Amino acid sequence: MxxxxxxxxFIPTLKEAPKDAEVKSHRLLSRAGLVKPAAAGIYSYLPLGQRVMRRIERIVREEHDKRGCSELLMPALQPRDLWDESGRWSDYGPELMRLKDRKERDFCLGPTHEEVITAIVRDHLDSYKKLPLALYQIQTKYRDELRPRFGLMRGREFVMKDLYTFSENEEDLDFWYETMKEAYTVIFERMGLETRIVSSDTGQIGGDVAHEFMVMSEVGEDTIAYCTECSYASNQDFSGLETGDACPECGGRSETAKGIEVGNIFKLGTKYSESMNARFTGRDGKRHPAQMGCYGIGISRTLMAAVEQHSDEESILWPKEIRPxxxxxxxxxxxxxxxxxxxxxxxxxxxxxxxxxxxxxxxxxxxxxxxxxxxxxxxxxxxxxxxxxxxxxxxxxxxxxxxxxxxxxxxxxxxx
RNA sequence: CGGGAAGUAGCUUAGCUUGGUAGAGCGCUUGGUUUGGGGCCAAGAGGUCGCAGGUUCAAAUCCUGUCUUCCCGACCA
Missing domain, CATH: 3.40.50.800 (Anticodon-binding domain)
Incomplete structure (x- = not known):
């Protein structure tokens, strides 16, 4: 121990909150000496904050490792050619942090790692016998957000766990998807966070089915529409449901509430395995693109959500498994x-x-x-x-x- | 990028309208006192007033530009 x-x-507590912190968790993260801003949406994690981050990461690692996922670490700095292969160098937009090296070659700071992981796995993928694969990392991500806000809620640099699965068919992808849905439920429960699972849009990353894990909170950026009678819940951006609308599952009455997205799971299908040629020889002797899934948890955002949920204006009270x-x-x-x-x-x-x-x-x-x-x-x-x-x-x-x-x-x- | 607000000591800020040697509280240093919920007394240290230019005898204050931060919006795996 x-x-x-x-x-x-080093716990530099503050008597008064910095004037620009308007959200409770942001004020407390600053006042309790957990984080210190370097620029808009970019923070240092001070020793106390770092200890809580390590606790959160430990839970995430345990629940991934015991389900057969293996941890690796990929580069934050990524070459343009991988992003040209997937087509996202042009598709991603200004949110992608781009830079050049001394030889004027293009690089980006990774906002996510589908390209890199696919490039790693494809060379190894000769047969269905090599599948499935479930690889994850915990790493700093970069996104040049138009508007960083609310402390750790939406940063330009943030810590994320990202897992990628490769399966020989949709049935196995479904298995991993359900496995990780269950894992996430356990992970957030262990952290003492009340979450709700909602169906969502698949957005920039592409793919078919997706769910988000939301911490219900007034300061959340997302609006969740949920049914008052059954377990249906969705991201309002996607479902368009308003308070009072009929639930698409059971016809019951919908309500809306704000939430912080702390995790998400996607069935990517073959978007990246086809464009980047991650194929294997199947049982039928033919070449098939791997069925992929990706699964994220915002580690630093979870820290913020935990403070938001477990505090009052003058004090934090850490849940058991993430107390420093x-x-x-x-x-x-x-x-x-x-x-x-x-x-x-x-x-x-x-x-x-x-x-x-x-x-x-x-x-x-x-x-x-x-x-x-x-x-x-x-x-x-x-x-x-x-x-x-x-x-x-x-x-x-x-x-x-x-x-x-x-x-x-x-x-x-x-x-x- | 559009709309709004703000940059003055480590933190919170007054002063700006009406130009005239930059003030306070907290924190810090020293001494004294105090010791169960951010004490008290005294003496100190600490400032390119975001930056650049302009107006003026004189700019924190007026003007122009610029950078940064926050809020609303657009955007967002």
Missing amino acids: FAMKQSLF FDIHILPLADEHVEKAEALTKELGSSYEVLMDDRSERPGVKFKDADLIGIPYRVVLGRSLEEGKVEFVDRYRGEKELIPIQGLREHLENVID
């Missing part, structure tokens, strides 16, 4: 730090612990602790004279005095 002194851990630390130890005065260090060492063997050893007044420590959102708190203060510490369970909103000798055992019973 892990223990860290707060004086060494388990326990926050607060010695309220310098004279308590020695005891706190011993406790940090002890608890650090079983938990991830952050200890606020700074010479700050109690009020400052409490405010910062609320802001950065670690769910369990151990306060060393005046009750230490009686050999007791205060234990706070922010999930339950409860606090109690615990004899310091019994703390470890108490935590084993309480900490989730």
Whole structure:
């Protein structure tokens, strides 16, 4: 496990939010010292934000690896000729970040990786016996958005997990599609995010069937039309359904709500495998283009959505599986730090612990602790004279005095 | 790209209408005091007023251009 002194851990909290942050999660990400802007839609992830990102990524990796996906890492910098093969150098538009090297050759910073993955797989694809393949990466993507906004919601540079599957036929593509739909449901549940699956347009990327995973939120950029009677839900851009319209599935009444798209799954079919010649010899002895699927999760956007959903104006409360630390130890005065260090060492063997050893007044420590959102708190203060510490369970909103000798055992019973 | 708003110390900002040596709060440094919810007192440090040009005896302030940021729209795997 892990223990860290707060004086060494860079958490630049702010008393006041930057004036241009208009969305709650954006204000909190800045104030709690998780991110720092470099340019419009481009952010640094500071240590605390990076820890949460790592948590999110860990869940994503676990749920992909256990379903037979393998991780790789592709280049962000991609040559033009691959994009000419798919036709997207001309089709993609100004959102594609283009640049030249010193020899004036064209490159782009990848907004997505269909071209690269297809080029990797096609040379290996001689027989149906090599299929299926499911390859994913977690990587920084670049899109020159006309209008970046709301902090991490729509950035020009952002972290994304993208998975690509290659199948010998549509049945196998359907299998992967359903497998990943289920995986995504598990992933977002583990992150403590309430999501809704909606059918959607396939957009720029091309292909046939697509679903999006939406975190219901007032600040979402998408409008979701959902049925009040059955499980039907769709992206309004695609279905055109308004509040009060009849559900296309069951005829029930439609409602609309805002959502943040944190994940999507596409059946690409053969769009890229045909244009880029990713073919294999099938059981019938003939050449067939691979049936492809692609599946994305916005890692950095998920971070933002999690803050949006698990916070109030003055504090974050991280869900279990993505919390940056388990326990926050607060010695309220310098004279308590020695005891706190011993406790940090002890608890650090079983938990991830952050200890606020700074010479700050109690009020400052409490405010910062609320802001950065670690769910369990151990306060060393005046009750230490009686050999007791205060234990706070922010999930339950409860606090109690615990004899310091019994703390470890108490935590084993309480900490989730 | 169209519409709107804004750039003054690390952060939040006053001053701009009506031109005259740039102010505050928080933060920071030093000393004192305080010690369970962003303390108090005192003394300090910190500024190319986004940038460039123009008008003027004199520009944060007026004019022109430009860059950047945010909001609405268009766009968006």
